[in-house]
Amino acid sequence: MTKRHYRFIELFYIVTGSFLTAAGIALFATPAKIASGGVSGIATILYHTLGFDTGLVILVLSVPLFVLGVVIFGKEFGIKSLSGTVLLSLFTSLLNQIFGYGGVLDYTNVLSVLLSAIFGGVIMGIGCGLVLKSGANTGGTDIVAQILARFTPLSLGSSLFLVDTVIIVASGFFFGLESALYATITLYIMGAVIDKVVLSFGTRSAKTVFIISEKREIIQKAILEQLGHGGTILSGSGMFTGSDRPVIMTVVMNHKLAQLTNIVHKTDNRAFMVVQEAYQVLGEGFTPIEEAAWAGLSDVTQQQDKN
CATH class of the missing domain: 3.30.70.120 (Alpha-Beta Plaits)
Structure with a gap:
């Protein structure tokens, strides 16, 4: 495989993965009030409490975190990660404009929240997995976790768990215990799907x-x-x-x-x-x-x- 082909596949993974992740956020997670960790979870909370566009919040929060990551870890931290963040933000805002903020399910039916937790987790897991497969990431709170792992005794896995747990607990405070439990389901499904996508064997x-x-x-x-x-x-x-x-x-x-x-x-x-x-x-x-x-x-x- 030539370097040009490698770059094309890499770009395909970043663009497609960012779009799928945005679809999971805009069409399932946010309308169902499921804040399953990460910057997208914070964006979901801010949309339902203050009315801020989720795509804009993802960008506003992620870019400073990316800059902080570059300062701490060096310029090799990855321009691709910034690309993933910007694309995720743009796709999320675009899907919000096309479909509105109500998603694609009828949330007068309580079963729709469970369906959003499951299918939102699957779609976001596939999307994040493709982005990670390119060697990039969508930035956000992953960077916070890396910084915690760098300057505290916590491992990277423990840091990620801690950051996501704080966001899910916050969602429970704003949306109720049931919403936090649904977020936990989504987070678990995402993790399982990401592993399958990143490493299919x-x-x-x-x-x-x-x-x-x-x-x-x-x-x-x-x-x-x-x-x-x-x-x-x-x-x-x-x-x-x-x-x-x-x-x-x-x-x-x-x-x-x-x-x-x-x-x-x-x-x-x-x-x-x-x-x-x-x-x-x-x-x-x-x-x-x-x-x-x-x-x-x-x-x-x-x-x-x-x-």
């Missing part, structure tokens, strides 16, 4: 990645700063040359693999990557080791009880 939630590159230092810095992940440098040597070839080993969640691949491709298109299923990942940023240990102990106890 495999059944695990994380991947072990080995990277061999002449530009190892640049890649490992990007893994630390852009992905918020760590890793290990393994000793190695080339079979033909006999020279030292250090190997980066890192574990990333499925939805981060496309971004990592994009980083490696841009840094060194002659790099060598090996991607493997991670059956279980224990430690910071993933499942706590003590939690898995207690689960294993419980399984053993149950088996002893049966015997």
